Amino acid sequence: MSARIGVVTFPGSLDDRDALRAIDLMGGRGVPLWHAERDLLGVDGVILPGGFSYGDYLRCGAIAGRAPVMEEVRAFAERGGPVLGICNGFQILCESGLLPGALIRNRSLRFVCRIVHVRVETSATPVTAELLPGELLELPVKHGEGQFVATAADLRAFEDDGRVVFRYAGPHGEADDAADPNGSMHHIAGIRNEAGNVVGLMPHPEHAVDPDVGPTGGQALFASLLSQVLAVA
Amino acid sequence: MRFEVELLVTLKPGLADPQGKAVEGALPALGWTNVTSVRIGKHIRLELEATNEDTARSQVDEMAARLLSNPVIEDATVVRVAALEDA
Numbered sequence: 001m002s003a004r005i006g007v008v009t010f011p012g013s014l015d016d017r018d019a020l021r022a023i024d025l026m027g028g029r030g031v032p033l034w035h036a037e038r039d040l041l042g043v044d045g046v047i048l049p050g051g052f053s054y055g056d057y058l059r060c061g062a063i064a065g066r067a068p069v070m071e072e073v074r075a076f077a078e079r080g081g082p083v084l085g086i087c088n089g090f091q092i093l094c095e096s097g098l099l100p101g102a103l104i105r106n107r108s109l110r111f112v113c114r115i116v117h118v119r120v121e122t123s124a125t126p127v128t129a130e131l132l133p134g135e136l137l138e139l140p141v142k143h144g145e146g147q148f149v150a151t152a153a154d155l156r157a158f159e160d161d162g163r164v165v166f167r168y169a170g171p172h173g174e175a176d177d178a179a180d181p182n183g184s185m186h187h188i189a190g191i192r193n194e195a196g197n198v199v200g201l202m203p204h205p206e207h208a209v210d211p212d213v214g215p216t217g218g219q220a221l222f223a224s225l226l227s228q229v230l231a232v233a
Numbered sequence: 234m235r236f237e238v239e240l241l242v243t244l245k246p247g248l249a250d251p252q253g254k255a256v257e258g259a260l261p262a263l264g265w266t267n268v269t270s271v272r273i274g275k276h277i278r279l280e281l282e283a284t285n286e287d288t289a290r291s292q293v294d295e296m297a298a299r300l301l302s303n304p305v306i307e308d309a310t311v312v313r314v315a316a317l318e319d320a
Contacts, residue, residue, distance in 0.1 A: 058300070058301070059303055062303070066299075066300060094305075095303065100305070101305060102303055102305040102306045104248070104249070104251075104306060105251040107249065107251065109251045109254075109255055147249075149305070150305065151305070183249075
């Protein structure tokens with residue numbers, strides 16, 4: 001039996017096909033989901049993919065965060081179902097209130113498209129359960145609005161509770177300004193909710209699973225997600 | 234009754250405003266070397282049906298909290314409520 005992971009397509013999603021392919025490549029079954037449907041088709045996990053949902057009008061992820069499918073995603077998350085938001089998907093999770101904080105224009109004012117390293121900060125999520133804190137993953141980023149910001153109180157809570165999942169880091173694991181492509185507070189590349197089942201990150205694991213076309217830092221995240229889902233099922 | 238409501242959405246003080254910074258950097262080239270700060274926000278104008286002005290205002294306040302602004306990074310203020318003549 002293979003894990004069924006749903007990938008939601010919003011108008012303007014770009015990376016839904018890559019996410020579906022990554023799930024299949026890693027031994028799961030990718031299930032396409034549609035933004036206007038209030039049905040998750042009984043999937044074991046949900047991915048909100050990257051792109052420019054609804055043209056990123058108003059704010060990145062703002063309209064998608066209130067799409068009909070998001071009511072189901074919220075209920076699924078409240079039941080403990082694993083939800084992963086990648087790039088625009090991370091923005092959607094923040095806009096829908098499933099994750100705290102917000103993503104604003106990169107400090108450089110430039111769109112960034114490059115390979116980065118992220119340092120795993122916690123194993124307590126479905127996508128990092130098989131990784132150890134301190135491990136480095138090579139992943140691509142491609143975004144104009146990826147600067148993570150949150151209130152000082154929220155930031156303190158993330159750090160105290162171990163809710164920072166990924167931090168931008170150099171090739172030797174040092175999290176600093178040089179390694180940070182967008183100027184995020186505390187160099188945060190990904191966070192999780194209090195329960196740990198909802199994770200958002202700006203880099204793209206779904207573009208990093210096939211050694212023919214680049215780094216493979218995304219493999220471990222999909223492998224972890226798929227095995228976690230089966231362990232629960 | 235029909236009302237026109239204007240909402241101003243601004244980035245919270247202290248939060249970096251890259252758009253404002255870019256404009257701030259461009260103004261001196263046109264001779265305005267005396268500008269010390271630029272912050273850019275959004276102006277949203279809505280027309281809606283409501284029983285009275287207070288209801289129109291409070292509905293837009295709620296829209297601002299739930300969709301039109303992101304309270305994490307933005308402040309939203311209703312700056313004008315005006316009754317519209319029915320056509």
